[in-house]
Amino acid sequence: MAGGDEVSNKQIIFKDFVTGFPKESDMILSSSKIPLKVPQGSKAIVVKNLYLSCDPYLRSRMNRIPPGYIPSFTPGSPIVGFGVSKVIDSGHPDFKKGDLVWGVTGWEEYSLLTLTDGDILATLIKIKYTDVPLSYYTGLLGMAGFSAYACFYEICAPKKGDYVYISAASGGVGQLAGQYAKLMGCYVVGSAGSNEKVNILKNKFGFDEAFNYKEEPDLNVALKRCFPEGIDIYFENVGGQMLDAVLPNMREHGRIAVCGMISQYNLEKPEGVHNLFSIVVKRVRMEGFMVFEHYHLYPQFLELTHQYIKEGKIFYVEDIVEGIEKGPAALVGLFTGSNVGKQVVVVAHE
Incomplete structure (x- = not known):
């Protein structure tokens, strides 16, 4: 060299x-x-x-x-x-x-x-x-963590006490989005694809509840069990059948932030979504997210998240x-x- x-x-x-x-x-x-x-x-x-x-x-x-x-x-x-x-x-x-x-x-x-x-x-x-x-x-301090920060705070417009659902919640983005929501005083539920990941969500990241979507025969039933009063914020990482199940479980004036749709990336023909009329009935706002549009917020994200790490308030x-x-x-x-x-x-x- x-x-x-x-x-x-x-x-x-x-x-x-x-x-x-x-x-x-x-x-x-x-x-x-x-x-x-x-x-x-x-x-x-x-x-x-x-x-x-x-x-x-x-x-x-x-x-x-x-x-x-x-x-x-x-x-x-x-x-x-x-x-x-x-x-x-x-x-x-x-x-x-x-x-x-x-x-x-x-x-x-x-x-x-x-x-x-x-x-x-x-x-x-x-x-x-x-x-x-x-x-x-x-x-945590790069694209994935910054996506969680910008998407949650800018697109989801969270308030203390909101009911928040995060799919793919144990991934690089979802695990941090859930912890931001908890730090804000929200009720947070996440889904993941194994019992090991569900345990991490509840016992390491502090989610209020979590479920293994692969073991749920009916996602709509699973969401009603976790959110009997409905969902204020859906942090979308999956798409397809998961999104379809979420829509009728949204509360009025709920917000859906679309950060990703991993279930659709490998399909030649994307799955259809059938419950879109719920957006009209419940006046739900659904908005896509691109991290590149928010780079100006990176310095404040870095300072906040680094401080949370040093204080032991965030885990990864x-x-x-x-x-x-x-x-x-x-x-x-x-x-x-x-x-x-x-x-x-x-x-x-x-």
């Missing part, structure tokens, strides 16, 4: 566009060479990637038709996603060698990043606090795998529910 010579660079290459559920074979472990110095006169930076974030939205980027807000992956090129990195060399005035950053990077050991003004995928944020695990910046569960070669299996596992907590891939230790 001396002098700026080229070094070997393991990469996870996107093989080709995907139909249905992704497979590990849709991603290829490869190796190339990369210089550790930026081209002279360039404002690019070279980073050493430390942690990579496995997020459900990456599946939509595997489609031939792009999801709309960001482009599809390019076959034959590395997968890209959120990660934590260390700056090795920089031609950019805002970053220097040794800086720790989080943002969108390549699924590879080293990346050459070009920071283009106005490109939402070229935003890098310097890491301010290192008294917490750096892996937290893939989740990570599912960590070691080695970039484990990345494909970790990503695919999101869609079978094999992860417990936020899925993180360790590329290298600082």
Whole structure:
């Protein structure tokens, strides 16, 4: 690694566009060479990637038709996603060698990043606090945690005493959204896909109630059991049958914040929703969420959440795998529910 010579660079290459559920074979472990110095006169930076974030939205980027807000992956090129990195060399005035950053990077050991003004995928944020695990910046203090914060406080418009339901509640976003709701004095119920995850929701994150949706023969009955007076806020991460069951259980003037719909990402034909008239009858507000529109709120999110962590008011569960070669299996596992907590891939230790 001396002098700026080229070094070997393991990469996870996107093989080709995907139909249905992704497979590990849709991603290829490869190796190339990369210089550790930026081209002279360039404002690019070279980073050493430390942690990579496995997020459900990456599946939509595997489609031939792009999801709309960001482009599809390019076959034959590395997968890209959120990660934590260390700056090795920089031609950019805002970053220097040794800086720790989080943002969108390549699924590879080293990346050459070009920071283009106005490109939402070229935003890098310097890491301010290192008294917490750096892996937290893939989740709790990164995109997932910030999504929970901005979506809950900005879209859900919560009030003390609200009845809050969170689907996929043990994931990187859901676990934090539920804890924000509890800290605000709400009644919080979450659903997850295993009894282990249900126990974590109730005993670690402090949810008032939780249920394993896979063991519920009727989701409508399950929701009525947990919310006999109805739901004020639904933090939507699942879609499909779950959304259909939630709608008739909403209270008047309830709010549904749509952060994701993981049940639909692998379907060639999305499931229909039949109870939409409940939105009219109960005057429910339903609004989609994109984290990129809220980046201006990140500093206040960071200060609040870091303080909560230091005070022991917020807890976080990570599912960590070691080695970039484990990345494909970790990503695919999101869609079978094999992860417990936020899925993180360790590329290298600082």
